[in-house]
Amino acid sequence: MATSRDDTKLTFRKFEDGDYKWDSWSNQIFDGDKSHKCPTYVHRTPPCQGSCPSGEDIRGWLDIVRGIEVPPEGVSMQEYAFRRSTDANPFPAMMGRVCPAPCQDGCNRNDVEDFVGINAVEQYIGDAAFKEGFKFEAAAALSGKKVAIIGGGPAGMAAAYQLRRRGIASTIFEDHAELGGMMRYGIPGYRIPRDELDREINRILEMGDIEVRNNTRVGKDVSVEQLEKDYDAIMWALGCWTGRGLPVDGWEETPNCVSAVEFLEQFNLGEMKYTANKIVCVGGGDTSIDVVSVSRRIGTLKDYQENPEDVVNGKISHGDVELSDKVACENVTLTALFPRDQMTAAEHEVNDALQEGVTIMNEVMPIEIVRNDAGRATALKLADCKWENNAPARVEGGKEYVVEADLIVSAIGQGGDMSGLEDYANERNLIDGDKYYQVPNRPGHFAAGDIIRPHLLTTAIGQASIAAESIEHYLNNEDQKKRPKVDKHHFSLLDKMKEAGLEPEAYTVGETRGSDAQKFAVHNYEDRSKNEVISSDKLFLGHFEYTPRHLREEDVPTADEVLNHFAERTTGFSDEQAVAEAGRCMSCGMCFECDNCVIYCPQDAVFRVKKDQKTTGRYVDTDYAKCVGCHICADVCPTGYIDMALGE
Numbered sequence: 001m002a003t004s005r006d007d008t009k010l011t012f013r014k015f016e017d018g019d020y021k022w023d024s025w026s027n028q029i030f031d032g033d034k035s036h037k038c039p040t041y042v043h044r045t046p047p048c049q050g051s052c053p054s055g056e057d058i059r060g061w062l063d064i065v066r067g068i069e070v071p072p073e074g075v076s077m078q079e080y081a082f083r084r085s086t087d088a089n090p091f092p093a094m095m096g097r098v099c100p101a102p103c104q105d106g107c108n109r110n111d112v113e114d115f116v117g118i119n120a121v122e123q124y125i126g127d128a129a130f131k132e133g134f135k136f137e138a139a140a141a142l143s144g145k146k147v148a149i150i151g152g153g154p155a156g157m158a159a160a161y162q163l164r165r166r167g168i169a170s171t172i173f174e175d176h177a178e179l180g181g182m183m184r185y186g187i188p189g190y191r192i193p194r195d196e197l198d199r200e201i202n203r204i205l206e207m208g209d210i211e212v213r214n215n216t217r218v219g220k221d222v223s224v225e226q227l228e229k230d231y232d233a234i235m236w237a238l239g240c241w242t243g244r245g246l247p248v249d250g251w252e253e254t255p256n257c258v259s260a261v262e263f264l265e266q267f268n269l270g271e272m273k274y275t276a277n278k279i280v281c282v283g284g285g286d287t288s289i290d291v292v293s294v295s296r297r298i299g300t301l302k303d304y305q306e307n308p309e310d311v312v313n314g315k316i317s318h319g320d321v322e323l324s325d326k327v328a329c330e331n332v333t334l335t336a337l338f339p340r341d342q343m344t345a346a347e348h349e350v351n352d353a354l355q356e357g358v359t360i361m362n363e364v365m366p367i368e369i370v371r372n373d374a375g376r377a378t379a380l381k382l383a384d385c386k387w388e389n390n391a392p393a394r395v396e397g398g399k400e401y402v403v404e405a406d407l408i409v410s411a412i413g414q415g416g417d418m419s420g421l422e423d424y425a426n427e428r429n430l431i432d433g434d435k436y437y438q439v440p441n442r443p444g445h446f447a448a449g450d451i452i453r454p455h456l457l458t459t460a461i462g463q464a465s466i467a468a469e470s471i472e473h474y475l476n477n478e479d480q481k482k483r484p485k486v487d488k489h490h491f492s493l494l495d496k497m498k499e500a501g502l503e504p505e506a507y508t509v510g511e512t513r514g515s516d517a518q519k520f521a522v523h524n525y526e527d528r529s530k531n532e533v534i535s536s537d538k539l540f541l542g543h544f545e546y547t548p549r550h551l552r553e554e555d556v557p558t559a560d561e562v563l564n565h566f567a568e569r570t571t572g573f574s575d576e577q578a579v580a581e582a583g584r585c586m587s588c589g590m591c592f593e594c595d596n597c598v599i600y601c602p603q604d605a606v607f608r609v610k611k612d613q614k615t616t617g618r619y620v621d622t623d624y625a626k627c628v629g630c631h632i633c634a635d636v637c638p639t640g641y642i643d644m645a646l647g648e
Contacts, residue, residue, distance in 0.1 A: 037629045037631075037644045037645065037646060038622060038624050038627045038629055038644070038646040039597075039606070039622050039627070039631075039633050039634055039642045039643065039644055039645075039646065040524055040525075040526060040642070040643055040645050040646040041524055041525050041526070041591070041617075041620070041641055041642060041643075042525075042526045042527075042528055042589075042641065042642070042643045042645070043491070043493065043525070043526070043527045043528065043529050043589060043590055043617060043641070044528050044529055044532045044533065044534040044588075044589035044590075044640070045486045045488060045490065045529045045530075045532065045533045045534065045589060046058070046059045046108070046533070046534060046587075046588035046589050046590075047106035047107065047108055047533055047534070047535070047588065048103040048104070048106055048107050048116070048118060048588075049103070049488050050106060050486060050488070050533035051102045051103045051105065051106030052102065052103045052458065052462070052488070053102065053455070053456055053458045053459035053461075053462045054088050054089045054095070054458040054459070054461040054462035054465070055088050055462050055465065055487065055488035055489045056085060056087075056088040056089055056103075056488075056489060057084055057085075057087065057088065057488070057489050057490065057491055058103055058118055059491070059585065059587055059588065059589070059590060060084050060491050061081040061084040061085045061121075061122075061125065062116070062118070062121060062582045062585040062587075063582075063585070063587060063590075063592065063616070064077060064080050064081040064084060065077060065081050065121055065124070065125070065578055065579060065582035066579055066582040066583045066585065067579065068587070068592050068593060068616070069616045070616075072499055076132070078125065078128040078129070078132060078134075079129075079132065079134055081125045081128075082125050082126075082128065082129045082134050083137070085122065085125050085126075086136065087489050088461070088462070088465060088488075088489040089158070089458070089461050090136070090157070090158055090161045090200065090203070090204055090461075091126070091154065091157075091158075091183075091200050091461065092122050092123070092125045092126035092129065092200075093123060093125075093126025093127055093129070093130065093196055093199075093200055094126070094183055094192055094196070094197060094200055094457075095119075095122060095126075095457065095458055095461075096119050096120070096121075096122035096123025096124070096125070096126050096127075096572075097119075097123055097191060097192060097570055098183075098187055098191050098192055098286075098457065099119060099122075099456065099457065099458050100286055100344070100345070100346045100456060101118060101119045101346065102456075103118050104116070104117070104118050104119065108534075108535070108536040108539060108586055108588050109544075109584060109585070109586055111536040111541060112541055112544050112546070112586075113546050113547070113548070113549075114548065114549045115549065116549070116581065116582075116584045116585050116586075117549050117550060117551070117552070117581045117584075120550070120551075120552045120572075120573055120577075120578075120581060121573065121578050121581055121582050123552070123570065123572050123573070124572055124573040124577075124578040125578075126196075126200070127196075127572045130196065130199055135203060135206060136161075136165075136203060136204070136206075136207055139164045139165055139167065139207050139208070139209075140165060140166055140167035141167050142167050142168075142169055142209060143166075143167040143168055143475070145168050145169070145232045145233075145475045146168070146169045146170065146171065146230075146231050146232055147159075147163055147168055147169070147170045147171075147231055147232060147233045147234070147235055147471060148170070148171055148173065148227045148230070148231040148233070148234045148235065149170050149171065149172045149173065149235045149237055150173050150218050150234065150235065150236050150237060150238055151172075151173070151174065151181065151236070151237035151238045151239055151449070151451070152172045152173075152174035152176070152179035152180065152181060152212065152214075152237075153179075153180065153181015153182055153183065153237060153239045153449065153450075153460065154181055154182070154183055154449065154457045154458075154460045154461050154464075155181075155237035155239070155448040155449025155450070155451075155460035155461065155463060155464045156172055156174070156181070156235070156237035156449070156464070157172070157179060157180075157181075157201060157204055158448075158460070158461040158464035158465060158468075159235050159237060159448060159464040159467055159468050159471075160172055160204060160210045161204045161207070162464060162465050162468035162469070163468045163471065163472075164204075164207045164208070164209060164210055165207075166468065166469075166472050168468075168471070168472065168475065169209035169210070169211075170209075170210055170211070170235075171210075171211040171212070171213060171231070172210065172211070172212045172213065173213050173216045173217075173218050173222065174212065174213065174214050174215075174216065175215065175216060175217040175218075176214065176215070177214055177215055178214065179201050179212065179214070180197055180201060181239050182239060182450075182457065183197055183457060184197060184268060185264070185265045185268045185269065186261065186264050186265065186268070186287070186290075187264070187268075187290060188264070188267065188268065188290055188293070188294055188297075188566075189268070189566060189568075190297075190565075190566050190567060190568055190569050191290070191568075191569055193568050217420070218420075218421070219419070219420025219421040220419075220420050224421070224424070228444070232444070232475055233444045233445070233446065233471050233474060233475060234444060234445050234446070235446045235447070235448070235464075235467060235471065236424070236431050236439065236445065236446065236447035236448075236451055237447070237448055237449045237451065237460070237464065238416060238417070238418075238431070238449075238450075238451040239416075239449060239450045239451060239460075240261075240414035240415055240416050240417075240430075240450040240451060240454045241261060241265075241414070241416075241417045242259065242261060242414065242415045242416065242417050242429075243258075243259020243260055243261040243262060243410055243411070243413070243414055243415070244259070244410060244412050244413040244414065244415060245257065245259065245410050246282055246366050246369075246408075246410045246412065247366075248366050248367065248368060248369055249368070249369070250369050250371065251369065251410075253375065254369055254371060254375065254376065254377050254408075255307065255309050255375070255376060256276075256307065256308060256309045256376050256377050256405075256406065256407050256408065257309075257369065257377055257408045257410070258309050258312045258313070258407065258408070258409055258410070259409070259410050259411075260281065260283065260287050260288060260290075260291050260409050260410060260411035261287075261414055262312050262313065263291055263294075263312050263409050264287070264290055264291065264294065266311055266312055266314065267294050267298070271311060271314070271317040271318060272298070272311045272312065272317075272318060273298060273318035273319075273320070273321050274298050274299055274300050274301055274304070274318065274321060274326060275295050275298055275299075275300060275308055275311075275329065275407065276300060276304065276308035276329070276406035276407040277300045277304060277329055277330045277331075277406050278329065278330055278331045278332075278404050278405050278406045278407070279291075279292065279295045279329060279331070279332045279333070279405065279406070279407050279409065280333045280335065280380045280403050280405040280407075280408050280409070281295075281332075281333070281334050281335070281408075281409040281410075281411055282334075282335050282336075282366055282380070282408070282409070282410055282411060282412060283334065283335075283336065283410070283411030283412055284334075284335075284336030284337060284338055284343040284344055284345060284411075285343070285344040285345050285411065286344070286345045286346060286349055287411045288334055288336075288345065288409075288411035289334070289345045289349045289350065289352075289353050291334075291409050291411055292332050292333075292334045292353055292358045293352070293353055293356055293358065295329055295332045296328070296329060296332050296356045296357055296358060296559075296562045296563070297356075297562055297563065297564065297565055297566060298326075298564075299326045299327055299328050299329055299563045299564070300326070300327060300328075300329050300330075301321070301325055301326060301327070302325060302326070302327050303325075308406055308407040309407065312407075323563075323564055326563060326564065327563075328357070328559075328562070328563050331359065331403075331404065332357070332358050332359065333358070333359045333360075333361060333403050333405075334353065334358055334359070334360045334361070335360075335361045335362075335364050335366070335380075335382060335403075336360070336361070336362050336363075336364075337363065337364070337365055337385060337387065337392045338362065338363065338387065339362050339363055340360070340362050343362070348554075352554070352556045352569070355556050355557075355558060355559070356556065356557060356558070356559060356562045357558070357559025357560075357562060361382065361401070361403075363384060363385055363386065364382040364383065364384060364385060364401060365382060365383055365385040365392045365394065366380055366381070366382055367381050367382060367383050367394070367400070368380075368381040369381075369408065370402065377405055377407075377408050378404065378405065379402050379403055379404045379405055380402075380403050380405050380408055381400060381401070381402050382400065382401045382402075382403065383395070383398055383399070383400050383401070384398030384399050384400075385398070413454060414450060414454040415428070415429050415430070415454075416428075416429045416430045416431070416450075416451050417429075418430075418431075424439070424442075424445075430451055430452060430453065431447045431451045431452060432447075432452070433446070433447040433448070433452045433463075433467075435483055436466070436467075436470040436480045436483070437452070437463055437466055437467035437470055438470060438474075438480075443474075444474065446467045446470060446471055446474075447467070448460060448463035448464045448466075448467040449463060449464065465489075466483070466487065469481075484530035484531065485530060485531045486529065486530050486531060486532070486533060487530075488529075490529045490530060491529065491590070491616075491617070493522060493525065493527065493615075493616075493617040493618070494522070496615050496616050496617060497522070497615055497618070499615075500615045502613060502615060502618075504519060504520055504521055504522060505519045505520045506520065507520040507521070508520075522618070523621075524621055524622060524646075525617070525618070529589070534588050534589040534640050536588075538640035539586065539588060539637075539638055539639060539640045540596075540635065540636055540637055540638045540640075541638075543594065543596065543636070543638035544586060544638065547584050549581070549584065550573070550577050550580055550581040550584075552570050552571060552572065552573060553570075553571040554569055554570055554571070555567050555568065555569055555570075555571065556569060586638060586639060587638075587639045588639055588640060589639060589640060589641065590616075590617060590639060590641060591616075591617065591619050591620065591639060591641045592638070592639060593619045594638055595608075596633075596636040596637060596638065597620055597633035597634075597636060597637055597642060598620060600632050600633065600636050601632060601633055602628075602630065602632065603626045603627060603628055603630075604623075604626060605622055605623045605624070605626035605627040605628075606620055606621070606622050606623075606633050607620065607621060607622075607623060608620055608621075609621050624646075629644065631644045
């Protein structure tokens with residue numbers, strides 16, 4: 001199929017049914033051949049949404065914030081954007097703060113100047129919900145079915161939310177004292193404010209019929225067999241609470257070598273108020289950034305005597321400490337296998353760590369733990385490396401480095417804790433899940449989140465959404481529906497038309513002529529969003545002027561200010577800032593009512609639909625009696641919404 005951006009295949013069109021004579025010779029410039037193609041309007045998925053692990057309709061809520069998609073009467077822009085956002089993700093305020101934003105990496109605006117600040121606008125939506133007191137809409141009537149959810153982290157909470165929307169009650173079994181999982185125990189409070197985390201969790205619980213049993217470990221305090229008797233299905237959302245050690249000799253036997261998971265959990269529990277003087281963390285992702293940034297904030301004591309691993313391992317806890325007794329850590333170092341620009345940590349997190357006084361060493365790999373006579377680590381030896389065959393390899397003739405350390409922290413991955421649940425663990429100590437997030441060979445068992453494969457918080461949320469749908473099919477004795485190629489929460493034109501009172505009329509089967517005048521169908525529109533992600537080469541990028549990204553204000557301390565600095569790092573957008581940044585969205589794959597096609601059509605064949613028939617996705621139409629197939633409308637469409645495909 002010829003596309004609007006493939007100039008070698010584009011053709012001109014003229015009608016073959018009947019004669020048509022042009023008023024002037026100049027009109028004949030479009031009289032090039034007889035391809036007979038006319039424009040049609042095609043909805044595709046934008047790459048931001050295609051890259052979002054939770055599958056949010058990002059373009060949709062950006063269009064709402066910017067004012068292109070108008071809310072129903074009586075609903076504010078903020079509330080409408082909140083409803084659209086939380087269709088997929090019940091934690092907009094949290095994800096807007098800490099998600100590493102693969103959506104921004106995928107944003108087509110990168111081909112113009114810089115990505116749209118999607119995270120910043122999402123935080124705005126979440127914070128606006130707090131300010132205005134938005135609650136989730138009334139859930140569906142209870143079906144009488146009940147699901148046991150094992151784990152109260154992002155996957156478990158998102159599953160409870162999505163199930164309750166479907167009329168399914170649940171009980172969350174959480175082995176910690178509070179809900180939140182890694183959002184609470186793995187990420188420091190200056191990144192995820194605890195009061196706001198609690199508000200997003202409580203908003204889910206306020207939907208009702210979601211019971212919580214904290215300090216309860218399945219496999220110890222309650223058996224799986226009992227859950228199978230008491231509940232109609234089981235959802236495994238355990239998370240991963242063990243850290244991987246470094247692949248060097250003696251890691252397990254060296255007492256002051258610990259995992260990032262343990263380090264951050266003890267800090268977030270309030271048990272660790274200071275740490276050792278010299279910290280080395282091996283990683284490169286956001287978790288490793290949290291370790292070194294926390295270390296810089298809590299510092300050490302002027303007279304530090306204890307073994308630093310004792311607090312990490314929970315053997316001791318710290319009481320309140322006077323600030324005057326603290327000093328900054330002498331050296332906090334982060335090492336990574338990859339170059340700076342290839343680290344998995346978000347770029348701004350890396351930059352913030354550098355400003356806070358963290359030393360970052362890139363393209364180095366650990367090769368040896370240097371120990372003293374007592375068997376304790378005193379340094380970590382590293383070597384220059386490169387990535388080969390999906391693994392790090394030493395650079396021949398490269399340098400070696402010795403970094404002194406009182407505590408070595410591994411942040412290279414996480415694993416599951418399946419103690420008491422060994423029968424459910426696979427060879428990686430995780431739980432298997434198929435594409436519907438069913439546990440193979442265990443009917444009624446489902447799984448989502450890190451316990452399937454450790455990844456991002458937003459990945460866990462997206463998996464939970466699909467798992468909830470699969471659980472509903474299972475409880476209703478329905479076959480699992482085939483998942484779409486682009487498995488996301490998509491904009492629905494039919495739902496939008498129904499909301500606007502423009503729903504198509506019922507269709508009576510029979511021969512119909514002149515169907516474009518009938519109201520039983522949506523004409524001149526094709527929805528390919530479940531199958532295609534639109535790339536930048538289908539857009540008319542020349543439409544977009546250079547517009548720098550609007551940045552959130554950040555409270556990032558310097559190396560001299562970082563000690564005991566726990567203020568929230570990011571300041572959210574104002575209304576004006578959010579609207580301006582959302583306005584940079586190019587609305588890839590969906591009309592944003594720029595009027596280019598109307599203005600530039602030489603035949604006046606493209607026209608705006610009547611105001612009382614207009615809604616998002618139905619702004620322009622084509623009079624095919626006038627169209628000559630010149631493809632100008634497609635060429636000047638900024639969003640790639642127009643294909644010269646009608647008539648193929």
